[in-house]
Amino acid sequence: MRLEAADKDYAIVGAIPVDAAGITYIYGRQSCDTRSTEGGDIDAGNAQFAGQEAMIIFEDVFIPNEHVFLDGEVEFASTLVERFTCYHRRSYVCKTGVGDVLIGAAATIADYNGVERASHIRDKLVEMTHLNETIYGTGIAASHQGIKMKSGAFLPDEMLANVCKHHVTRLPYEIGRLAQDLAGGLMVTLPSERELRHEKIGPMIEKYLKGRAEIATEDRIRILRLVENMTLGRNAVGYLTESMHGAGSPQAQRIQIARSMQIELKKELAKALAGISSTTRAEIENDLSTYMARVFAPVTN
Ligand SMILES: Cc1cc2nc3c(=O)[nH]c(=O)nc-3n(C[C@H](O)[C@H](O)[C@H](O)COP(=O)(O)OP(=O)(O)OC[C@H]3O[C@@H](n4cnc5c(N)ncnc54)[C@H](O)[C@@H]3O)c2cc1C
Known part of the structure; x- marks a missing residue:
C-alpha cells in the first residue's frame, strides 16, 4: 500500500537503542526448537547455529529529534521504501551461501548411500547448483549495475534487486525439494540421539542404519539431520519462509518489476x-x- 495524506501518522522512521524504554520483546517459537534444549548435538541438526525471531511491541517509545528521519512527510514514504527494498532484496543473495551448504549436504548423503555417481543424482546436484547460482548472479549483477547517489552511497539496480529477491521466494524451495529427494525418507523417520546412545537399542540402530561400510552410521544420521534442520527444522525458518516473506512477499517484487519493465x-x-x-x-x-x-x-x- 502507498501511504496517502490521511496515513501520515504511519509515515514514521526513527532510530532507537534496542533496549529503549517502552519496547517489549515477546520471543517467538520455531519448528523443532526444543530439540536444542534436550542435550546431545545430533537431533538439532545444526547444534551451532539457529535463528530467532520476536514479536516487538512499541508503547510510547521516545525518539529524540536527531534520530527521527521521517515524521509524517508521506510524499517521501514510497521513495524511502523503494530504495530501502533495493538494498534488502539484493541482500537476499546471502541465501545462496545457505544453498551451498544444503547442496553439500545432499551430495554427502548421496555419497554415504553409495549412489553419488548415478546419473540422475549428478543431474540433480547440477540442477541445485544452477538454481543457486541463478540467485547469486542476479544479486551480484544488482550491485554491479548500482548507481552512485549524490551522497556517495551506491544504490543497487532496482529491477535486478527485485528479480534477485523474487528468485529467492521460489528457488530455495526447489533446492530443498531436491535435497529431500536425495536424502530419502529416513531424514524424517530416524530414531533420536537418545536411542542411538541406548545400551540395547543403540547397537541395533548402528547395524541396521549402516550405509556404505566405511562410513560411520552416526555420520550418516548427522547429515540427514542437517537436511531435516534446513528444510523442516529451525534453519528452514530462515532458508524457506523468510526467503518467501522477508523483504516483502512475492507480489511486492512483481509490482516493482511491473513498474520498471x-x-x-x-x-x-x-x-x-x-x-x-x-x-x-x-x-x-x-x-x-x-x-x-x-x-x-x-x-x-
Ligand atoms: C523469518 C522472518 C524474518 C523476518 N525478519 C524481519 C526483520 O528482520 N525486519 C522486518 O522489518 N521484517 C521482517 N520480516 C517481516 C517481513 O518483512 C514480512 O513477513 C513481509 O513483509 C510480509 O508481510 P506479512 O508477513 O505481514 O504478510 P502479509 O502482508 O499478510 O502477506 C500474506 C499474503 O497476503 C498478500 N497481501 C498482503 N497485503 C495485500 C493486499 N493489500 N492486497 C492483496 N494481497 C495482499 C501477500 O501478497 C501475501 O501473499 C521477517 C519475516 C520472516 C518470515
Missing part, C-alpha cells in the same frame, strides 16, 4: 522489427539512449 519501449522495438510501426531507427535509438541515461544516471536528489 519498460513494456511500451519493448513493444516499440518489436513492432519496428516486424515492420508494423513507422518508427524510424533514429527515433528508437533516441528512446533507447534516453532510457539508458535514465537508468544509469546518478540520482540527483
Whole structure:
C-alpha cells in the first residue's frame, strides 16, 4: 500500500537503542526448537547455529529529534521504501551461501548411500547448483549495475534487486525439494540421539542404519539431520519462509518489476522489427539512449 495524506501518522522512521524504554520483546517459537534444549548435538541438526525471531511491541517509545528521519512527510514514504527494498532484496543473495551448504549436504548423503555417481543424482546436484547460482548472479549483477547517489552511497539496480529477491521466494524451495529427494525418507523417520546412545537399542540402530561400510552410521544420521534442520527444522525458518516473506512477499517484487519493465519501449522495438510501426531507427535509438541515461544516471536528489 502507498501511504496517502490521511496515513501520515504511519509515515514514521526513527532510530532507537534496542533496549529503549517502552519496547517489549515477546520471543517467538520455531519448528523443532526444543530439540536444542534436550542435550546431545545430533537431533538439532545444526547444534551451532539457529535463528530467532520476536514479536516487538512499541508503547510510547521516545525518539529524540536527531534520530527521527521521517515524521509524517508521506510524499517521501514510497521513495524511502523503494530504495530501502533495493538494498534488502539484493541482500537476499546471502541465501545462496545457505544453498551451498544444503547442496553439500545432499551430495554427502548421496555419497554415504553409495549412489553419488548415478546419473540422475549428478543431474540433480547440477540442477541445485544452477538454481543457486541463478540467485547469486542476479544479486551480484544488482550491485554491479548500482548507481552512485549524490551522497556517495551506491544504490543497487532496482529491477535486478527485485528479480534477485523474487528468485529467492521460489528457488530455495526447489533446492530443498531436491535435497529431500536425495536424502530419502529416513531424514524424517530416524530414531533420536537418545536411542542411538541406548545400551540395547543403540547397537541395533548402528547395524541396521549402516550405509556404505566405511562410513560411520552416526555420520550418516548427522547429515540427514542437517537436511531435516534446513528444510523442516529451525534453519528452514530462515532458508524457506523468510526467503518467501522477508523483504516483502512475492507480489511486492512483481509490482516493482511491473513498474520498471519498460513494456511500451519493448513493444516499440518489436513492432519496428516486424515492420508494423513507422518508427524510424533514429527515433528508437533516441528512446533507447534516453532510457539508458535514465537508468544509469546518478540520482540527483
Ligand atoms: C523469518 C522472518 C524474518 C523476518 N525478519 C524481519 C526483520 O528482520 N525486519 C522486518 O522489518 N521484517 C521482517 N520480516 C517481516 C517481513 O518483512 C514480512 O513477513 C513481509 O513483509 C510480509 O508481510 P506479512 O508477513 O505481514 O504478510 P502479509 O502482508 O499478510 O502477506 C500474506 C499474503 O497476503 C498478500 N497481501 C498482503 N497485503 C495485500 C493486499 N493489500 N492486497 C492483496 N494481497 C495482499 C501477500 O501478497 C501475501 O501473499 C521477517 C519475516 C520472516 C518470515
